[in-house]
Amino acid sequence: xxxxxxxxIELEFWTPREFKYPEMMAVVQLRFMxxxxxxxxxxxxxxxxxxxxxxxxxxxxxxxxxxxxxxAHWVRGPSxxxxxxxxxxxxxxxxGRGILPDAEFNRRMGILAQKALELKNExxxxxxxxxxxxxxxxxxxxxxxxRARRPWYWVGKSR
Ligand SMILES: [Zn+2]
Numbered sequence: 001x002x003x004x005x006x007x008x009i010e011l012e013f014w015t016p017r018e019f020k021y022p023e024m025m026a027v028v029q030l031r032f033m034x035x036x037x038x039x040x041x042x043x044x045x046x047x048x049x050x051x052x053x054x055x056x057x058x059x060x061x062x063x064x065x066x067x068x069x070x071x072a073h074w075v076r077g078p079s080x081x082x083x084x085x086x087x088x089x090x091x092x093x094x095x096g097r098g099i100l101p102d103a104e105f106n107r108r109m110g111i112l113a114q115k116a117l118e119l120k121n122e123x124x125x126x127x128x129x130x131x132x133x134x135x136x137x138x139x140x141x142x143x144x145x146x147r148a149r150r151p152w153y154w155v156g157k158s159r
Contacts, residue, residue: 004025006022006023006025006085007025007026007030012037012038013033013037013044014030014037014046019049020049021075022049024075024085024086025050026141028125028141029088029089029090032125032139033090033139035119035125036115036139039115039119040108040111040115043095043096044095044112045092045094045097046091047136048073048136049073049087049089050089052077053076055073072089072129072138073091088140088141089140089143090139090140091136092112092136092138092139094108094112096108116130116137116139117153120152120153125141128141129152129153131153131154132153133158135158136158
């Protein structure tokens with residue numbers, strides 16, 4: 001078990017070291033990530049969690065903070081004062097890209113997507129959003145400001 005000091009919870013699979021901003025993570029998202037990992041049965045890799053303003057500008061250099069589309073990852077603000085525990089989004093993939101044989105990696109990517117979609121239908125996580133992208137699966141657990149403008153699953157392209 002791994003202790004998450006900011007949230008004061010224990011997770012079975014995920015350690016804070018696997019996150020860029022572990023202190024910004026919401027408890028519901030961490031519990032979702034742990035359950036998803038359990039159901040997959042193989043290690044997952046976290047490619048992205050919370051994003052400060054500077055992270056958004058790095059990912060979308062062609063945009064400004066004013067013109068950027070909203071994101072469930074975006075914990076708005078320039079500084080650590082904004083690091084409240086309300087990030088409810090992760091971009092993940094099976095561990096082992098470039099190490100596992102392609103066929104096995106792709107099989108696991110399919111299982112990951114399937115398990116994420118399945119969890120939406122369960123009472124514990126009724127507000128899951130899932131993006132099936134070419135190089136990751138995005139999962140979030142209800143971010144109020146983006147909920148109204150999107151379906152609960154969609155396809156996308158990794159940046
Ligand atoms: Zn994402």
